[in-house]
Amino acid sequence: MSGFARATAPFARRLLRVTGVDPLGAYELLRAADPHGPEPSPGQFLMLATAERWGGGVDGRPYLPRAFSIARRRAGESHFLLEDVGPGTHRLAELRAGDALWALGPLGRGFSAPAAGKRAILIGGGAGIAPLAILQDTLGREATVLVGFRDAAHARGAELLRGARVATDDGAIGHRGPCTDLLAAELGRDPDAVVYACGPPAMLEAVRAMCASLSVDAQLALETGMACGFGACFGCAVPRLDGGYLRACVDGPVIDAAALERVPEAVGAHP
């Protein structure tokens, strides 16, 4: 696989100006002007914290910045898809146009481009669809996009992607059941593909196991609790197949599925 260019992050956090926060079903789409930020590679993330009142929520949290996949990059603006699951995402969802946002990044290893001729299957669950959007924008070829959500309100998130096939847990929209059902069907039809996946741990583990059994290459974007995002704290450990730990922030978040024995239960990840 040939890689996408991997951006180097400016060495200091910088202040972004929020240009909008719009509901997208159960999610919020946060947009911020980042004219001087380097172009991220798909799968990279930023560490975000509001400039004002980061803290002061329940139990004095949030305190540390939070990791968010860059969902889209357009005319100097970065987009993020978030779901209010705790004090950090709650505070971010409160932002309004004009508010200031601290950002560090782009960070992490993103996705690698598929080898010539290989078709790409993008599969995402919940807010995990975010990095698939910028990946789809970047791929420069048609890709199969499969997404899964809890219910209709969450399924609105699919609007972030072009031509996505949707599954919902409750069957309100599209296929009833996990989106990995859709993947199984796709790979059954034609296993000559690279799978790009992001979503809750159980979904990623299902993708990993399915791809391993079919010998299909898979790149998994992981989520773990992170304190720093740039390799300083060693807090984002993910057990490696050969023993020891990866650091999800610098060795990932996108990991070759073959490097993992199994996808660990996410820690501090959204549901």
Next chain:
Amino acid sequence: MSGFARATAPFARRLLRVTGVDPLGAYELLRAADPHGPEPSPGQFLMLATAERWGGGVDGRPYLPRAFSIARRRAGESHFLLEDVGPGTHRLAELRAGDALWALGPLGRGFSAPAAGKRAILIGGGAGIAPLAILQDTLGREATVLVGFRDAAHARGAELLRGARVATDDGAIGHRGPCTDLLAAELGRDPDAVVYACGPPAMLEAVRAMCASLSVDAQLALETGMACGFGACFGCAVPRLDGGYLRACVDGPVIDAAALERVPEAVGAHP
């Protein structure tokens, strides 16, 4: 001196609804609906904290509630005069109509009514004029009102009081110099008065010394740092003339000037 009725506080903090926060020169006038709160006696205070985002400011503060004199009580609404001097007052000044506010009180010992026939002189400096407003409302007779401020912007605070004579440090409005100059002139003219004073420590100390030398009764509303406001923490200690300490929250905040050797430098009070 006969006392004003001293209110008993409900035993739990309660949520007030903010009805407005309006600038008054350099100050903010915070109004909150408190229909079930007991009628305070002049000089009593509430411990206030916003229901949301109390905390999260510089250095993780504010954490504890802050003491504010009840400046006025009108149709179930309580008014407070505040100046943004730190994280707590800053957060309170940000409130908007409809926001929720925790309140405990009315707390403390307020002013005592003047003996029949004694004239009342009310003297206040800065945000310390706040309790003089409700005192003026309650007195039921004409009183001399002398107030001092830093400059013209702060002197707008005098609008809280009826017929106040103003002094400013820079002479922009009224007498140039401390408002205690005005008090000296008043007492020189006729020392048969009770003085009610609230303001910065240096002003209160000047009032105390002046009244002591002229044998004029004076009631001083003190400000100290407070953690609880109801006698629980012993943090609001004020040295007593006869040794030992008073608790400003339960033995005060209004103290008979004769009980003090001198007015202590305020701790955690506004400038």
Next chain:
Amino acid sequence: MSAADGATRAPGSGRARADERAAPGAREGAGTVEFCGLRLAHRVINGSGTFDVVAARAVFGAALDERFPFAAYVSKTITLEPRAGNPPPRLWEAAQGLINSIGLPNKGLEAYMDEDVPALASLTTEVPAGPAAGTSRVAVPLVTNVMGSTAEELVELVDACHERAEISAVELNVSCPNVKTGLDIGADPVLLEHVVRATRERTSKPLVVKLTPNAADVPACARAAQAGGADAVSLINTLRAMALTPPARGERRHPWLGGGTGGLSGPALRTVALAQVAAVAESVSVPVIGMGGVENTAHARDLIDAGAALVAVGTENFRDPAAAARIARDLAETGL
């Protein structure tokens, strides 16, 4: 990183007692809770020095007695002689915490016994759980917290408590500096055991030892207290902390607090308290009173799940004097 690797056991593991406690069945039939032979309305009490019933009665009137928030009332620390306390300032607000340097002002043993004990003896409160929830009232035992800098002083204080029927239990505050070592008495297990034993012999009332958190090995101190005969231990007390005066040109900066240093309490130390309570609960068989930064039911529950039999609310009382009642009600609803 203070801890090397090596997983700690699950809190409460291997202790049947904790299981019983955590289960709803730990409550007595009437919905009350048993603690060292005392019958309590629920599991929430106050931390010493964070609630003054006499002052609060004047402020809140009859409502305080009607809706008394604590299942037992712990007095502020009493010393043999009266103490005025430290010069102000006595408070500093820290990030999610409070530093206090109050300096244990109190009227001294004699005046406490004469003036306060009678006023503190008749407290009752509602039982929030069980068949008569919200309707039956039980007595609120008075726990007198005492401090002395020698075993002899402590014996004198405990003797005096023993003689008063109104006092149900004694809590020893062992954070007093020991003249020989300069350390808190409570930080030295050998000295602590000696001091506890000396007082233990003087009273049949439950003896609670309030441990200092400023020790290298708090569980060892807890074991020493138990070996000396303590009926329960309580923790954590405040952590030594400090603040400086605001910077001003050319001036040397001094400690802000009149007492020099102070003690940190509140949410900032909540996770430190949880670690110490869990470690102590694993080390002793006597019941543990856990405290430190408790603001709500989740925090109280953490301490209970870590092995505490009772939970004390300290600094949160300052933000809401009825906080403990709120927590006790919520705990009862979840069966704790």
Next chain:
Amino acid sequence: MSAADGATRAPGSGRARADERAAPGAREGAGTVEFCGLRLAHRVINGSGTFDVVAARAVFGAALDERFPFAAYVSKTITLEPRAGNPPPRLWEAAQGLINSIGLPNKGLEAYMDEDVPALASLTTEVPAGPAAGTSRVAVPLVTNVMGSTAEELVELVDACHERAEISAVELNVSCPNVKTGLDIGADPVLLEHVVRATRERTSKPLVVKLTPNAADVPACARAAQAGGADAVSLINTLRAMALTPPARGERRHPWLGGGTGGLSGPALRTVALAQVAAVAESVSVPVIGMGGVENTAHARDLIDAGAALVAVGTENFRDPAAAARIARDLAETGL
């Protein structure tokens, strides 16, 4: 209330050294700062384990080396053998703080010497103060932080550091549990002095002892380190802390962190750090590296005014990797 009354002296009082340090004149002519014979660009360094230059270089590229934030670079703790570290979760966010249970993952002494030391040896940074402010660069000394559970292990680690010219100083992390007492080596003054003396004999390089804050008498530990021959002491390390898994119906709650307990860092412990640094600075004549919750220049200044010669930034690096550069610049502007 942990502290009884009795006022503490003003921090730094009676120590001419501190006066000189606090005054702008403490800087050398070139605007650099002298520390244990090393010439530093300014007073701000990193706390061990809170910045990985090798990883950061890959993330930030050349900018990291150009605008290197620390005046000296302290490595993560190195042990004789490689360590994988603790199982996840390793992090818990507390009220204004972070609990970590990283478990000292490191490649072990040999790989560190072979792979990392060469990469860490050529760091330089700008001098923010003095005549050549912003234009002259000086070397960033490499301080290697090591931990062992016996004096013999520490000797082996120090010997290895001594042999490498790229290593300018050694920091002993003495928070490792001692097998005999179960306490951290650093919490027992007698043992600590012995361990420091044993390593002192092996190297002429500056020896810094990183004290544990989980001790009854941290100044006594600092004096023991000095008596054993330490050239400097650093503090505070993290406070033992704990978090439980979120409550779930019917399940027994376990410690959240893979390592069981962890260490609290960040603003929550800032005032505890200040108290310990002030007390230690009064107790020893060797220079003190102060750290704990430093987020900005005011916090760094507090530690300096309490007697610290250098200030280390730890958790704040995670929020802003250039935090130390910001603080160093501001300190230089105020003449510190």
